[in-house]
Every structure is written in structure tokens, then in C-alpha cells.
Amino acid sequence: MADIYEPQTEADAAAMITEAAREGRALAIFGGNTRAGFGQKVEGAAFTAKRLRGITAYNPSEMTLTALAGTPVAEIEAELADNGQMMAFEPADHRMMMGTEGVPTIGGLFATNTSGPRRFVSGAARDSLLGIRFVNGMGEVIKSGGRVMKNVTGLDLVKLLAGSYGTLGFLTEVTFKVLPVPRTEATVVVTGLNDAEAAIAMSAALATSCEVSGAAHLPESVRWLFGKNGLPDGPATLLRIEGVEASVADRVNRLQPFLQRYGAVSQIDQGDSQQIWREIRDVTPFSEDGSCKPLWRISCAPSAGHQLLAALRLETGVNAFFDWQGGLVWMQMEGDGEAEMIRAYLKRLGGGHATLIRARDSVRAAIAAFEPQEKGVAALSAAVKAKLDPKGIFNPGRMG
Amino acid sequence: MSGAIALKAPDPAILSRRDQIIADLADFLPAGTVVSSERELKPFETDGFIAYRRMPLVVTLPRTTEEVAAIMKYCAKYKVPVVPRGAGTSLSGGAIPQEDAVVVALTRMNRILEVDYPNRCARVQAGVTNLAISEAVSADGFFYAPDPSSQLACTIGGNIGMNSGGAHCLKYGVTTNNLLGVKMVLFDGTVIELGGKALDASGYDLLGIVCGSEGQLGIVTEATVRLIAKPEGQRPVLFGFETSEGASACVTDVIAAGLIPVAIEFMDKPAIEICEAFAKAGYPLDVEALLIVEVEGSETEMDAMLKAIIDIARRHGVKTVKECQSATEAALIWKGRKSAFGATGRIADYICMDGTVPLSQLTNVLRGTAKIVARYGLRVANVFHAGDGNMHPLILYNINDPDEARRAEEAGNEILKLCVDAGGCLTGEHGVGIEKRDLMTHQYSKPDLDQQMAVRAAFDPDWLLNPSKVFPLEGRS
Numbered sequence: 102m103a104d105i106y107e108p109q110t111e112a113d114a115a116a117m118i119t120e121a122a123r124e125g126r127a128l129a130i131f132g133g134n135t136r137a138g139f140g141q142k143v144e145g146a147a148f149t150a151k152r153l154r155g156i157t158a159y160n161p162s163e164m165t166l167t168a169l170a171g172t173p174v175a176e177i178e179a180e181l182a183d184n185g186q187m188m189a190f191e192p193a194d195h196r197m198m199m200g201t202e203g204v205p206t207i208g209g210l211f212a213t214n215t216s217g218p219r220r221f222v223s224g225a226a227r228d229s230l231l232g233i234r235f236v237n238g239m240g241e242v243i244k245s246g247g248r249v250m251k252n253v254t255g256l257d258l259v260k261l262l263a264g265s266y267g268t269l270g271f272l273t274e275v276t277f278k279v280l281p282v283p284r285t286e287a288t289v290v291v292t293g294l295n296d297a298e299a300a301i302a303m304s305a306a307l308a309t310s311c312e313v314s315g316a317a318h319l320p321e322s323v324r325w326l327f328g329k330n331g332l333p334d335g336p337a338t339l340l341r342i343e344g345v346e347a348s349v350a351d352r353v354n355r356l357q358p359f360l361q362r363y364g365a366v367s368q369i370d371q372g373d374s375q376q377i378w379r380e381i382r383d384v385t386p387f388s389e390d391g392s393c394k395p396l397w398r399i400s401c402a403p404s405a406g407h408q409l410l411a412a413l414r415l416e417t418g419v420n421a422f423f424d425w426q427g428g429l430v431w432m433q434m435e436g437d438g439e440a441e442m443i444r445a446y447l448k449r450l451g452g453g454h455a456t457l458i459r460a461r462d463s464v465r466a467a468i469a470a471f472e473p474q475e476k477g478v479a480a481l482s483a484a485v486k487a488k489l490d491p492k493g494i495f496n497p498g499r500m501g
Numbered sequence: 502m503s504g505a506i507a508l509k510a511p512d513p514a515i516l517s518r519r520d521q522i523i524a525d526l527a528d529f530l531p532a533g534t535v536v537s538s539e540r541e542l543k544p545f546e547t548d549g550f551i552a553y554r555r556m557p558l559v560v561t562l563p564r565t566t567e568e569v570a571a572i573m574k575y576c577a578k579y580k581v582p583v584v585p586r587g588a589g590t591s592l593s594g595g596a597i598p599q600e601d602a603v604v605v606a607l608t609r610m611n612r613i614l615e616v617d618y619p620n621r622c623a624r625v626q627a628g629v630t631n632l633a634i635s636e637a638v639s640a641d642g643f644f645y646a647p648d649p650s651s652q653l654a655c656t657i658g659g660n661i662g663m664n665s666g667g668a669h670c671l672k673y674g675v676t677t678n679n680l681l682g683v684k685m686v687l688f689d690g691t692v693i694e695l696g697g698k699a700l701d702a703s704g705y706d707l708l709g710i711v712c713g714s715e716g717q718l719g720i721v722t723e724a725t726v727r728l729i730a731k732p733e734g735q736r737p738v739l740f741g742f743e744t745s746e747g748a749s750a751c752v753t754d755v756i757a758a759g760l761i762p763v764a765i766e767f768m769d770k771p772a773i774e775i776c777e778a779f780a781k782a783g784y785p786l787d788v789e790a791l792l793i794v795e796v797e798g799s800e801t802e803m804d805a806m807l808k809a810i811i812d813i814a815r816r817h818g819v820k821t822v823k824e825c826q827s828a829t830e831a832a833l834i835w836k837g838r839k840s841a842f843g844a845t846g847r848i849a850d851y852i853c854m855d856g857t858v859p860l861s862q863l864t865n866v867l868r869g870t871a872k873i874v875a876r877y878g879l880r881v882a883n884v885f886h887a888g889d890g891n892m893h894p895l896i897l898y899n900i901n902d903p904d905e906a907r908r909a910e911e912a913g914n915e916i917l918k919l920c921v922d923a924g925g926c927l928t929g930e931h932g933v934g935i936e937k938r939d940l941m942t943h944q945y946s947k948p949d950l951d952q953q954m955a956v957r958a959a960f961d962p963d964w965l966l967n968p969s970k971v972f973p974l975e976g977r978s
């Protein structure tokens with residue numbers, strides 16, 4: 102038995118998985134393993150897509166790209182950039198946050214359904230994913246979706262596999278939609294707002310016709326952890342505008358006076374704007390510094406984010422900032438094991454989900470990384486898992 | 502029609518218990534919820550795919566999730582099939598009943614439950630019409646993006662069933678991209694909630710698989726949908742081309758140039774003539790193909806974008822460019838397009854294909870379509886969402902001529918196979934229903950289909966929900 106499985110082709114992968122299924126042997130699936138520090142430790146033989154590498158089809162005028170699952174994200178981004186295109190969901194590089202090395206792969210990206218600040222306009226990774234090929238837990242090669250923008254031909258297994266963290270199938274190839282890179286960007290900054298005021302200002306900005314494509318709030322307590330980036334001092338509420346020059350200028354000119362009723366307004370342009378959104382995307386303020394403080398990622402209704410933080414601040418040491426208009430909260434906790442408190446408050450505020458992204462091994466072992474599900478949904482999820490991986494060989498324990 | 506598509510033979514045991522089933526349902530449902538007389542059942546015997554009809558066993562018109570749950574629980578206990586139904590506008594036969602099935606029609610669940618502007622979403626009952634959502638929030642500057650041409654009638658539950666799209670989906674995405682959550686009743690009456698006001702849900706993306714599942718995984722009773730702030734302005738422009746090839750090439754080049762308008766709609770000459778005769782939209786009649794390109798944003802932005810698009814159109818032999826001067830003119834342009842199916846229906850019977858192809862294949866597939874239809878001695882009008890490659894050839898025929906009907910169906914099948922062979926798929930937004938069910942094997946291998954059916958069985962182990970649809974009847978496990 103190999104220590105580590107590195108299939109060279111899809112057929113290899115299928116053969117190896119068939120054998121593992123026959124022997125009931127668990128496999129720990131990974132790509133670049135940049136998420137090694139996440140969730141429960143997965144027991145199983147290491148099984149990686151990293152040798153399934155390369156862009157198989159890319160026709161910029163069709164705005165789709167097909168690549169083998171182990172292709173480094175960086176390789177794809179470089180190819181897209183050469184053609185003035187991008188993945189609209191802004192995939193993050195979380196190596197600093199996780200304190201890991203390794204090369205993030207495109208398969209890992211879709212397996213975790215990651216998405217950055219543009220999420221609330223352009224959708225998540227799953228919204229860009231058009232087609233997949235994967236090997237199920239019986240070793241069968243399955244395809245779903247295709248390379249066209251619209252498709253309702255049968256059940257959408259593409260969505261199901263996106264964000265399944267390698268627990269339903271081993272992805273071998275993905276096809277996704279790409280978009281042109283906006284020609285320019287600028288960020289309108291409102292300074293001096295507390296978290297509740299910022300929530301109101303962001304919601305008002307998103308109700309305008311200015312097509313804001315990024316809405317984040319950096320409270321005073323995290324401001325210094327970001328680069329200087331041309332931001333004025335104090336808490337900063339950021340609203341990004343992207344597009345062609347004339348249009349960006351026009352929308353910035355409308356948004357600025359509109360936001361003056363909330364606080365002092367200024368503007369940062371292209372380079373600085375890109376830099377600050379990259380830091381938000383990659384969660385650089387909470388980079389792993391050796392202390393391994395628990396890092397939580399909260400997804401909730403945009404108006405609930407600041408209420409959650411206010412409630413937690415009264416009880417514990419927490420530092421945080423908001424993306425997605427407040428609907429995504431990155432929280433770094435001082436103490437360990439506060440899962441129950443976080444989840445209880447979140448529930449009281451209308452629900453959402455709290456994911457423990459990073460913590461010391463002992464803490465991770467004791468806490469469910471993903472939000473526990475309600476009974477009916479959990480039963481259904483288990484039934485679905487049993488249909489794709491009946492022997493439970495893929496990443497046992499990963500999704501709890 | 503030829504009736505080439507088989508429907509499941511009804512289960513005689515269920516048919517023989519019809520009176521009992523009706524009595525039982527009437528017993529636990531409020532008065533007026535159960536409909537069983539022949540006259541009342543008649544309107545439910547087909548949907549937008551009128552070539553096929555089947556009378557339902559009985560129709561129920563519940564008003565609450567609890568009533569839906571009670572119906573499902575009963576049907577699961579006695580193993581009676583259920584066909585969920587919205588407005589019955591499906592073009593693929595997705596909502597066509599079967600003689601041994603209870604139809605659960607959601608049209609009475611038509612309330613908007615909550616409009617939440619700070620979180621930019623609305624919670625609605627499944628029987629609310631698509632347009633009603635946009636109308637409810639329009640005065641406050643918002644809209645619900647997916648806009649099927651049938652939006653006046655079709656329900657959000659049906660939109661979820663078919664993952665419906667519309668002209669403006671090029672920019673805003675289809676239903677699945679605009680759906681945040683659902684409340685849904687499973688086959689055995691269990692009520693679950695998936696998603697909610699948060700953008701990401703935890704665990705497997707069950708919402709993603711429910712969307713587009715054609716009523717086979719459960720009955721959706723409530724939905725939470727995204728609301729989007731209306732753009733500053735919108736402007737459709739008409740482009741008339743000398744050739745279809747010129748129009749197709751223009752679409753590809755616009756997209757390739759990184760210009761993504763909100764909509765790019767294509768009409769060929771027959772479609773232009775039909776729509777113009779009906780809507781008097783001012784379409785040019787001396788061109789071979791027409792594009793309606795809509796841009797939005799501020800005046801500056803629209804000007805910049807249109808200028809770039811017009812430059813590209815010039816390179817492809819554009820003959821007429823018609824920018825509209827008023828909101829009335831803009832509305833008229835869209836009226837012509839949105840009434841295309843209705844207008845066609847006035848001059849002939851038609852079946853509407855829905856294959857989607859990669860953009861580079863538009864010209865090839867249009868040519869291939871023309872050849873196929875000519876070979877069967879029929880006529881075709883093309884009117885479709887060109888920006889995302891979603892073709893809608895309307896094959897014209899006479900429903901009362903069995904031979905013509907058979908030819909239309911066969912021509913349609915060939916066209917869909919052509920789409921798949923060109924790297925596309927059988928259906929972009931209308932769903933498989935019964936219409937494309939037997940073509941699924943052309944797009945998917947046996948393991949692909951078996952895997953989908955296995956996942957289906959995780960939701961509905963006894964195959965009671967809309968069982969005659971989507972998957973070929975033979976070879977089911």
C-alpha cells in the first residue's frame with residue numbers, strides 16, 4: 102500500500118478508488134493541502150489531485166475555462182490575466198491565515214466553495230462552476246453539467262459537489278465561467294462609523310444604483326492590522342466601485358455626496374484600492390502568527406453581523422472585521438472553545454453559520470468545525486452522502 | 502401530436518381507490534381544497550407543452566405548508582404519486598399530471614411574506630408569480646432579476662423547479678444564482694428549511710440541487726430570494742443585420758471584448774415578422790436577423806458601452822441601428838420580444854426547443870437547425886438568449902395533423918442532439934420534463950444518470966414525486 106496516492110490520470114484515480122472501496126480503506130483527499138489545519142483530523146491514506154495538472158480548454162471569447170483538478174490556482178490566474186479575464190468570485194489565498202504552505206489547487210478551491218468580497222454581486226465559486234468530472238466512492242467516473250452558461254439538464258450535481266470538501270467525490274476536472282477584469286476600480290471610504298452605523302451606511306449604499314462590488318467595515322480595533330493603503334485614520338467603511346473609467350468616475354461622484362450624511366467621506370484609487378481588498382479577501386489581519394488563536398468565519402444576514410459582534414464583545418475577547426456588507430464576519434478569539442456561545446448568539450440573531458477555520462489541534466478535536474445542522478437536513482445530507490460514497494471512504498469526519 | 506413519449510402506465514390499484522382517496526383528502530383538508538370533478542380537473546390536464554395531456558386523479562389547492570405536509574404524509578403512506586404544480590406554464594411537460602397522481606398546485610399560496618431591504622431579500626410563498634415580486638418592490642427601487650417571458654403567470658415555485666432564466670440573466674444569472682433559501686416539504690411530509698438570509702449555508706448545497714429538480718425532490722412552499730437595486734437607467738438598442746452569421750459573430754465579439762450587456766436577444770427573419778405583426782414594435786423588416794442589446798447604468802456609462810458595441814456591430818455588416826428615444830419606445834422593443842411565443846402561437850402550433858451551445862457554435866447550430874427543419878418539410882423561427890448561447894428554435898406545425906406533429910417532434914430531437922454534439926446541453930432553462938426525457942442518454946452516460954437517480958432516491962426513495970419526468974422510464978434502478 103502506498104503512503105500517498107498520486108494518480109496521474111482520471112483512470113488511475115478511478116482504479117485506486119475502486120480498490121480502496123473494495124477494501125473499505127479511508128482516503129484523505131487533498132490538493133495543495135493549504136487547508137491542512139482545518140477541521141477534524143481526517144484519518145486515511147493521503148490521496149492527492151496534484152498530478153492531474155493542466156488547463157485542458159480555454160477559449161477567452163466563450164468565457165469558460167476547463168482545467169484538471171490539481172492545476173495550481175496561480176497558473177490559471179496567470180493565464181486568465183494574460184487575456185484580461187478573472188474568476189469573478191475572487192478566490193482568496195488563505196495560506197497566511199492558515200499558516201500553511203503548499204500550492205492551492207483549482208479542485209480545492211471548488212471543493213471548498215471559496216469566494217471573496219465580490220460574492221454578493223458575482224456569486225460564490227459554486228455560481229461560476231459549470232461542469233465537473235469526478236470519481237465517486239465506488240470508483241465510477243461521473244460527469245455533470247457542461248461548458249455552457251445555462252443548463253437544467255437533470256439534477257445539478259455540480260452544485261452538490263461544490264463545497265463538499267472532498268467528502269462526496271474526488272474531482273478530476275472542473276469547467277467554470279470567467280469574466281473580464283474590470284478596467285479600473287476605486288473605493289469610497291466613510292470614516293468614523295461604529296459597527297452599527299456602518300451597517301446602515303453599507304445597506305444604504307447597496308440600495309443605490311451605484312453597483313457597489315465590495316462592502317466592508319474595518320472597526321478601529323483592526324484598522325492598524327491592515328496596510329496603510331491611503332486610508333484615513335479611524336474605523337473605515339469601504340465601498341468598492343469597478344468598471345470602465347467613465348462609469349467608475351460617474352458612480353463615485355454620485356456615491357460620495359450620498360454617503361456624506363453618514364460620516365467623513367474620502368476616496369482611494371486603483372493600486373491602494375486593490376491592495377486593501379486583497380488584504381480583506383485573504384484575511385491578512387488575522388494571519389497565523391504562531392499563537393494559533395481560534396479564527397471563526399461567520400456567515401449571517403448582513404444586518405446581523407454587527408449585532409453578533411456587539412453581543413460577543415460584552416462577554417469575551419474578540420477582534421473582528423466585516424465583509425459582504427456585514428454578512429461575513431471574520432472573528433479572532435482570545436480564548437479557546439467558545440463555540441457554543443458564538444453559535445447560540447448567532448441563532449438568536451436569526452441564524453447563519455459559524456465555521457471554525459483555525460485553532461490549536463486540541464481545540465479542533467473538541468469542536469465541530471461546521472455549524473451543526475437541524476435534524477431533517479442532517480438526515481437528508483447523510484442520505485445524499487450514502488448515495489455518492491456508500492462505504493464512507495472519502496474524508497471521514499471532515500464534515501462531521 | 503404523435504404521442505411518441507410514453508407516460509407511465511397508471512397503477513390500477515390506485516385508480517380503483519380514487520373515491521376513497523378523494524374522500525380521505527377532503528376529510529383532513531379545508532373545504533374547497535380538493536378538486537375532483539371532470540370539469541374542474543380539465544384545466545390541469547396539460548401545461549405549456551400542450552401536445553400531451555393526462556387527467557389527474559385529483560387536484561389539491563393547499564393554502565399552507567401544513568396542508569402540503571398533510572397531503573404528502575398521506576400520499577407517502579398509501580404510495581400515491583404526487584405532481585407539484587405552479588401555474589402550469591412549463592414548456593417541457595414538467596407539470597403534466599398522470600392519471601394515478603395527486604396534483605398539488607401552489608397557486609393559492611401567493612403571499613409575499615416579508616420584504617427585507619437592509620438584507621436585500623424577500624420571503625415569499627411558492628405560488629407568488631415572478632412578476633409580483635418585482636412589482637412589490639419596484640417603488641422602492643428594487644427588482645427580482647430572473648425574468649422569464651412568462652413572468653406574469655409563472656410562479657416562483659415553478660421557477661425553482663425549472664431553474665428558470667430570462668432575457669436579463671446574462672448579467673444577473675438564473676434562478677439558482679438569485680435564490681437564498683427555501684422551505685420545503687419532503688415526500689413523507691417532513692418540513693425542512695434550506696439556506697436563509699445568509700449568503701452561504703452550512704453543509705452540502707442541497708438548495709443548489711433542489712433548484713432545477715423539476716418537482717422531484719420535494720414541494721417548495723416558501724422561498725427567500727435576492728433583491729437587487731434597480732440600475733440608474735436602461736436602454737435597449739436594435740441592431741438589424743444582413744445575415745444571421747453577421748449577427749452571431751457580433752454576439753461573440755461583444756462578449757469577447759469584455760462587454761457584458763444585461764441582455765443580448767436574437768431573432769431571425771421569421772421571428773421578426775411574427776413579432777412585428779403582433780406587437781408593432783418597430784422592428785426592421787428588411788433584415789435577416791435582429792439583435793436587441795440592452796445596456797444599463799448612468800447615461801455616461803450607457804453611452805460608452807453602446808459606442809463600443811456599435812463599433813463592433815459595424816464590423817459585422819449591421820444595416821440598421823435603432824436607439825430608442827423614450828421609455829415607451831424601450832417598452833415596445835421588449836414587448837415584441839417577450840410576446841414572441843404568444844405571437845407565434847397565434848399563427849401556428851409550435852414546439853420550443855431550449856438547447857444551449859457554446860457561443861462559438863451559434864452560427865453552426867443555426868445552420869444545422871435550418872437544414873434539419875427543411876429536411877422534415879417544416880418551418881422554424883429562432884428567437885433566443887444569444888449572450889449565453891441559449892437557443893430557442895420554434896418549430897411550427899399543425900397539431901391536428903399527426904404526421905406533421907411526428908415530424909416536428911423528430912426534428913426537435915435532432916436539433917437537441919445537434920446542440921449536445923456541439924458541446925452544449927439539451928435544456929438551458931425549460932427543463933427536461935417529459936419532452937427531453939428520452940434524450941438524456943444522449944447527453945449522459947449510464948453511470949452519470951445512475952448517480953443522479955441515486956441522489957434523487959435519497960430524497961424520494963419510493964419515486965412518488967413527479968415520477969414520469971426527467972429520467973428515461975427504462976433502466977431506473
Ligand SMILES: Cc1cc2nc3c(=O)[nH]c(=O)nc-3n(C[C@H](O)[C@H](O)[C@@H](O)COP(=O)(O)OP(=O)(O)OC[C@H]3O[C@@H](n4cnc5c(N)ncnc54)[C@H](O)[C@@H]3O)c2cc1C
Pocket residue numbers: 129130131132133134135136137139150170171174191192193194195203204205206207208209210211212213214215216217266267268270271272273398456457458496499
Ligand atoms: C473552512 C474553509 C473556509 C474557506 N473559506 C474561504 C473563503 O471564504 N474565501 C476564500 O477565498 N477561500 C476560502 N477557503 C480557501 C480554499 O480552500 C482555497 O483557496 C483552496 O484553493 C485550497 O486549495 P488546496 O488545493 O490547497 O486545498 P486543500 O487544502 O488540499 O483541500 C481543501 C479541501 O478540499 C478538498 N479537496 C481538495 N482537492 C480536491 C479534489 N480534487 N476533489 C475533491 N476534494 C478536494 C480537500 O479534501 C479538503 O477538504 C476556505 C477553506 C476552508 C477549508
Ligand SMILES: Cc1cc2nc3c(=O)[nH]c(=O)nc-3n(C[C@H](O)[C@H](O)[C@H](O)COP(=O)(O)OP(=O)(O)OC[C@H]3O[C@@H](n4cnc5c(N)ncnc54)[C@H](O)[C@@H]3O)c2cc1C
Pocket residue numbers: 548549584585586587588589590591592595596607627648649650651654655656657658659660661662663664665666667668715716717719720721722842843930931967
Ligand atoms: C409563453 C411562455 C414563455 C416562457 N418564457 C420562458 C423564459 O423566458 N424563460 C424560462 O426559463 N422559461 C420560460 N417559460 C417556461 C415556464 O414559464 C417556466 O418553466 C416557469 O418557471 C414555470 O413556472 P410555473 O409556475 O408555470 O410552473 P409549472 O409549469 O406548473 O411547473 C414547472 C415544474 O416545476 C415543478 N414545480 C412547480 N411548482 C413547484 C413547487 N412549489 N415545488 C416543487 N416543484 C414545483 C413542477 O412539478 C414542474 O416540474 C415560458 C413559458 C411560456 C408558456
